[in-house]
Structure formats: structure tokens, C-alpha cells
Amino acid sequence: MRIVKQEVAARNTGWSSQIARGQILRLSARTIIDFVAFDASDYRDCFDQALTKEANRCIYLKRGHSMVSRSGQRLLVMVADGFEGLGTHDMQFGMCSRARHERSAAEGRLAEYLHADLKVPTHGCAENLTSACKPWGIPYVDIPSPVNLFQNMVIDQATGGMRRTQVRPDAPVDIDLVAETDLLVAFSACPDKASRTGGLEVGATILQP
Numbered sequence: 001m002r003i004v005k006q007e008v009a010a011r012n013t014g015w016s017s018q019i020a021r022g023q024i025l026r027l028s029a030r031t032i033i034d035f036v037a038f039d040a041s042d043y044r045d046c047f048d049q050a051l052t053k054e055a056n057r058c059i060y061l062k063r064g065h066s067m068v069s070r071s072g073q074r075l076l077v078m079v080a081d082g083f084e085g086l087g088t089h090d091m092q093f094g095m096c097s098r099a100r101h102e103r104s105a106a107e108g109r110l111a112e113y114l115h116a117d118l119k120v121p122t123h124g125c126a127e128n129l130t131s132a133c134k135p136w137g138i139p140y141v142d143i144p145s146p147v148n149l150f151q152n153m154v155i156d157q158a159t160g161g162m163r164r165t166q167v168r169p170d171a172p173v174d175i176d177l178v179a180e181t182d183l184l185v186a187f188s189a190c191p192d193k194a195s196r197t198g199g200l201e202v203g204a205t206i207l208q209p
């Protein structure tokens with residue numbers, strides 16, 4: 001496969017790119033990635049958590065699953081998942097943000113992030129995705145709730161309770177997503193407060209088969 005683009009997003013930054021139908025986006029990481037996608041011809045037709053869960057009949061995004069848009073269009077298919085067998089990718093939560101971290105602190109709930117001793121980040125995934133989408137004219141309010149790659153959650157069926165875990169790959173692993181149509185894709189390398197690392201860099205490679 002030919003490498004079209006190969007970049008690294010630093011810890012707690014955003015990244016975005018156009019990707020053509022048939023190309024593969026390879027994300028290499030051992031940290032949480034908040035990932036979104038938009039139809040390149042109509043940014044309003046963006047990733048939709050609920051329709052994706054319904055299409056896959058699963059609350060996690062797994063190998064073989066599709067990421068579905070608001071109109072029900074297949075945007076991407078996950079064809080490889082280096083996290084398989086270790087943990088799952090979350091589709092319940094939204095994005096962390098400076099405002100959310102401050103609210104958690106005010107409510108005395110920072111301990112839910114497991115490492116309350118870590119300094120509250122000055123910004124988070126909401127700010128990172130906002131800056132990543134800005135060049136494309138997409139404001140924060142039009143960015144959908146993401147798929148949270150590598151965000152492994154324990155979800156209690158009886159109570160509906162959700163708990164963060166520190167389950168992450170020990171070393172960077174690859175997730176391969178095939179574009180089913182021409183897309184704009186964007187992600188944030190999360191300042192993962194549930195992990196001792198406090199977030200790490202993310203490799204992004206676009207491959208032409």
C-alpha cells in the first residue's frame with residue numbers, strides 16, 4: 001500500500017484531513033482518541049453514535065463494524081483493531097473539555113477520573129476538535145459526539161452505571177478504518193485523565209491500497 005500522508009498528533013492536540021473513498025486511515029496509539037467523520041460533500045451528514053450502535057446492534061465499535069452518518073450512510077468500516085481482546089471502544093461518552101473538567105472539580109467529582117492528583121488540563125477534546133475542524137468551517141456545535149477509541153468502559157446492565165477503566169494497550173497498536181465515501185476526518189489525542197499517562201501522541205497514516 002502507498003502512504004498518502006503520515007503525521008503525528010502531539011498529546012492533547014487535534015488533527016484533521018480529507019480522505020478519499022477506498023483509502024485507509026490507520027490510527028496508531030495507546031491512548032484515548034476522540035474520533036469523528038463528515039461526508040466531504042455535506043459536513044452536516046456527520047458521524048452519528050446512535051445510528052451506528054443501531055446499525056451494528058452493538059454499543060461498542062468493533063472490527064467489521066461501520067461508522068454510520070446522520071442520514072444512515074456508511075462513512076467508514078473498521079477493518080483492523082489492535083485493541084481487540086484487550087478492551088473496547090466507547091460510544092456512550094462525548095468529549096472532555098476545559099469546562100467539563102472545571103465543572104467536575106466544582107462538584108467534587110474529579111475523583112471519577114481516577115487520577116484527581118493530575119493537574120486539570122487547560123483544554124480537552126472539545127477544544128482540540130474545534131481547532132481541528134475550524135479550517136473546514138465547521139463550528140463546535142456542528143461536531144458530533146465522537147467514537148472514543150481506546151476508551152474502555154465497564155457498563156452495568158442492571159443499573160446503567162458507567163465506569164472508566166485504565167485498560168489501554170501497553171504499546172501503540174493500529175486501528176484501520178476504510179473510507180466508504182470521500183470524507184473529512186478529525187480526532188483529538190485526549191488528555192486522558194483516567195490514565196496515569198495523562199494522554200499521549202497519536203499516529204495518523206492515510207494509505208492507498
Ligand SMILES: [Zn+2]
Nearest residue numbers: 096125190191
Ligand atoms: Zn478527551
